[in-house]
Amino acid sequence: MQAFIDSDDFDPGGDMDSEPTPAPPVQPEPFRFNGSGGEYFGIWIVNLLLTLLTLGLYSPWAKVRRLQYFYRNTELAGAPFDYHGKPWSILKGRLVALGLLLIYHFATTYLSVWTAVALGLIALVLPWLLRNAFRFRAHYSSYRGLRFSFRGSLVGAYGVFLGYGALMFFTAYLAAPLFHQRLKRYQHGNAYFGGSAFSFSAGVGRFYRTYLPFMVGFTVLFALAFVPIIGLSASAKAGGKPDPEAVAAAGFGFLAVFMVGALVLGPLFQAAIQNLIWNHTALGPHRFVSRVSGWRLLWITVTNVVLVALTLGLFMPWAAVRVARYRASCTSLQVEGSLDAIVADAGAEVAALGEETAEIFDIDIGL
Amino acid sequence: MLDAVYFDGRRARGHAVRVALDGDRLCVSGDGIERREPLAALRLTARVGRAPRTIAFADGASCELRDHAALEAMLRRTPLGRGWLHRAEADGKIVALAVVAIALVAAATLIWGVPRGAQWIADTMPERMTRVLSEQSLDLLDRHLLHKSTLDPTRAADLTGAAEALRAPDGSQPVYRLEFRSAPDLGPNAFALPDGTVVLLDELVALADDDAQILGVIAHELGHVHHRHGLRLIAQNSAIGVLAAWWFGDVSTVLATAPTVLMQARYSRAFETEADRYAAALMRGNGIAPARLGALLRKLDARRGQGGDDPLDGLLDSHPALLERARALESLPPGGAGRGGAEP
Numbered sequence: 001m002q003a004f005i006d007s008d009d010f011d012p013g014g015d016m017d018s019e020p021t022p023a024p025p026v027q028p029e030p031f032r033f034n035g036s037g038g039e040y041f042g043i044w045i046v047n048l049l050l051t052l053l054t055l056g057l058y059s060p061w062a063k064v065r066r067l068q069y070f071y072r073n074t075e076l077a078g079a080p081f082d083y084h085g086k087p088w089s090i091l092k093g094r095l096v097a098l099g100l101l102l103i104y105h106f107a108t109t110y111l112s113v114w115t116a117v118a119l120g121l122i123a124l125v126l127p128w129l130l131r132n133a134f135r136f137r138a139h140y141s142s143y144r145g146l147r148f149s150f151r152g153s154l155v156g157a158y159g160v161f162l163g164y165g166a167l168m169f170f171t172a173y174l175a176a177p178l179f180h181q182r183l184k185r186y187q188h189g190n191a192y193f194g195g196s197a198f199s200f201s202a203g204v205g206r207f208y209r210t211y212l213p214f215m216v217g218f219t220v221l222f223a224l225a226f227v228p229i230i231g232l233s234a235s236a237k238a239g240g241k242p243d244p245e246a247v248a249a250a251g252f253g254f255l256a257v258f259m260v261g262a263l264v265l266g267p268l269f270q271a272a273i274q275n276l277i278w279n280h281t282a283l284g285p286h287r288f289v290s291r292v293s294g295w296r297l298l299w300i301t302v303t304n305v306v307l308v309a310l311t312l313g314l315f316m317p318w319a320a321v322r323v324a325r326y327r328a329s330c331t332s333l334q335v336e337g338s339l340d341a342i343v344a345d346a347g348a349e350v351a352a353l354g355e356e357t358a359e360i361f362d363i364d365i366g367l
Numbered sequence: 368m369l370d371a372v373y374f375d376g377r378r379a380r381g382h383a384v385r386v387a388l389d390g391d392r393l394c395v396s397g398d399g400i401e402r403r404e405p406l407a408a409l410r411l412t413a414r415v416g417r418a419p420r421t422i423a424f425a426d427g428a429s430c431e432l433r434d435h436a437a438l439e440a441m442l443r444r445t446p447l448g449r450g451w452l453h454r455a456e457a458d459g460k461i462v463a464l465a466v467v468a469i470a471l472v473a474a475a476t477l478i479w480g481v482p483r484g485a486q487w488i489a490d491t492m493p494e495r496m497t498r499v500l501s502e503q504s505l506d507l508l509d510r511h512l513l514h515k516s517t518l519d520p521t522r523a524a525d526l527t528g529a530a531e532a533l534r535a536p537d538g539s540q541p542v543y544r545l546e547f548r549s550a551p552d553l554g555p556n557a558f559a560l561p562d563g564t565v566v567l568l569d570e571l572v573a574l575a576d577d578d579a580q581i582l583g584v585i586a587h588e589l590g591h592v593h594h595r596h597g598l599r600l601i602a603q604n605s606a607i608g609v610l611a612a613w614w615f616g617d618v619s620t621v622l623a624t625a626p627t628v629l630m631q632a633r634y635s636r637a638f639e640t641e642a643d644r645y646a647a648a649l650m651r652g653n654g655i656a657p658a659r660l661g662a663l664l665r666k667l668d669a670r671r672g673q674g675g676d677d678p679l680d681g682l683l684d685s686h687p688a689l690l691e692r693a694r695a696l697e698s699l700p701p702g703g704a705g706r707g708g709a710e711p
Binding site (some may be wrong): 006023040041079084143194308313314341343344 | 372374375376378379380381412413415416418419420421427428429431452455456458459461462465466468469472502614615698
């Protein structure tokens with residue numbers, strides 16, 4: 001699985017000194033994550049302390065520092081990535097996101113005519129914000145001194161988020177793979193590194209094939225979790241009030257089955273979907289290769305959850321580093337010729353307004 | 368002199384260069400690059416861990432540097448050299464201090480902050496809202512758990528009269544409304560709603576030896592109302608839920624729900640003690656010995672000991688250590704003469 005990763009035999013200066021010669025046409029360049037849990041713990045705990053002392057106002061600065069740690073410790077072909085997000089823009093974005101969240105909360109708590117108006121307003125604003133989130137994240141990411149950028153159109157954003165988003169909603173998530181494919185096609189298909197374009201080639205059929213076992217799995221899980229509740233309502237129909245203890249047990253059983261199932265299926269699904277997406281993403285002629293093993297990721301996730309619980313959360317920095325390291329180690333770029341040939345393209349500053357909204361509504365689906 | 372990789376900001380090609388300080392200028396040379404820039408025109412990214420740092424030029428070019436010690440030594444006396452944040456993060460003592468500080472903040476929040484905040488929310492909640500909340504709760508219970516009371520109407524009227532005759536120390540009448548219900552599934556029990564309604568189950572009336580015991584239970588429930596325990600519990604659970612989701616949310620939703628359950632047991636224990644204390648004061652003020660409530664708690668405990676037919680033991684089930692509470696009530700002086708005289 002990791003056979004294509006050569007560990008320490010590259011040298012950042014090495015191939016940069018020599019002029020590009022007709023080298024072997026395809027050179028696999030692995031991603032590497034060099035961070036360590038102990039080191040990140042210090043950054044994490046100081047972030048946390050400053051956030052608490054400032055009653056949360058420090059959190060954008062904490063976020064920038066966290067992302068800088070993860071970006072700068074991620075290397076490709078001997079060079080690190082970097083993150084340049086501006087905390088003040090993130091703070092503004094968070095305030096807008098908080099406003100939207102409050103509107104959403106009140107609109108859905110006290111149902112009235114205004115509920116429809118508020119939800120409609122959010123639906124209209126959200127695609128624009130999400131497009132901004134993509135732009136912000138890309139624009140403030142860099143590699144080898146060049147910025148990434150996202151150039152998806154606003155029309156495209158409305159098509160994906162309103163059109164396919166609504167379709168997914170009205171088909172009881174049967175259209176979720178279609179939505180996900182359109183989302184990734186929009187996101188990866190409109191991304192650039194310098195002046196070089198990314199492309200995305202996975203079709204809807206592949207998304208459905210990847211989703212299918214998990215859709216079946218989650219349906220079975222749901223049915224299993226419902227068994228005690230169905231039995232209970234049957235006995236209630238047979239006569240009398242249900243036994244409160246049985247009600248409590250059924251409720252607990254439902255949660256337990258569902259949560260344990262989600263804990264197992266979740267990482268397996270993440271692995272499958274990450275492989276699907278990155279194996280069909282390319283930067284110009286250079287293709288990405290992703291070989292995440294679902295079982296490995298499951299093991300890492302379950303041990304992380306156990307250790308985080310046992311340490312009341314103090315293990316979280318190690319958990320984050322373990323996942324980042326494993327994911328990076330499974331990803332590589334098949335470089336055709338050299339990355340040196342990529343040149344910059346003019347890019348404009350974008351506001352951070354979108355990014356935080358995407359985070360707080362948790363719509364930013366994985367990778 | 369330090370080694371660095373220079374990028375011109377136009378192409379992804381790196382140049383191996385050497386970087387040196389010359390007064391207030393930075394010199395970059397090697398691989399066809401030759402630059403001398405005033406330090407004031409440069410930006411050095413803050414250090415995070417051992418990850419490479421970047422010196423950014425005004426025109427978009429940048430230098431990546433990995434030798435942190437040499438870089439810091441070179442820039443120590445320049446405006447670029449400041450970096451207290453990294454020093455704090457890499458300092459074992461400061462990190463240990465941060466852990467202790469956060470543990471203290473967390474403990475203070477759970478033990479002190481959340482209950483105080485919940486108290487504030489409960490105290491400022493408008494009357495109208497507590498009324499709606501209470502009516503909806505009773506409606507829900509009526510539909511799923513409670514049956515009509517089969518108590519003799521004159522007995523019910525007597526009890527209502529006795530309950531309404533109770534007087535708080537300031538002379539006010541603490542009972543807002545007394546409701547009778549039956550719930551064989553719950554067993555002997557009573558509970559209070561946030562608006563002051565007390566619901567008395569037939570099973571409890573049947574279990575009690577006399578009215579004094581029943582009035583004791585009503586007084587206990589009024590204690591919950593007086594201290595607004597119902598609203599506080601709702602507010603506390605929501606607060607703990609939000610905090611746990613924030614703390615564990617990235618890792619697992621299972622972990623995020625566990626603390627709510629754990630803290631709830633702790634909080635409800637404190638509430639029972641508080642309600643008992645209120646009940647004792649109210650009973651004594653109305654000439655009933657608090658020990659009468661203690662006697663009823665003993666009966667409940669004995670009934671549970673036999674493994675009675677009540678699986679949940681009603682809402683009293685979250686009442687921990689019934690005997691302990693009974694003992695605390697019985698240790699109090701009996702109070703003024705009056706209806707409590709049943710106690711030998």
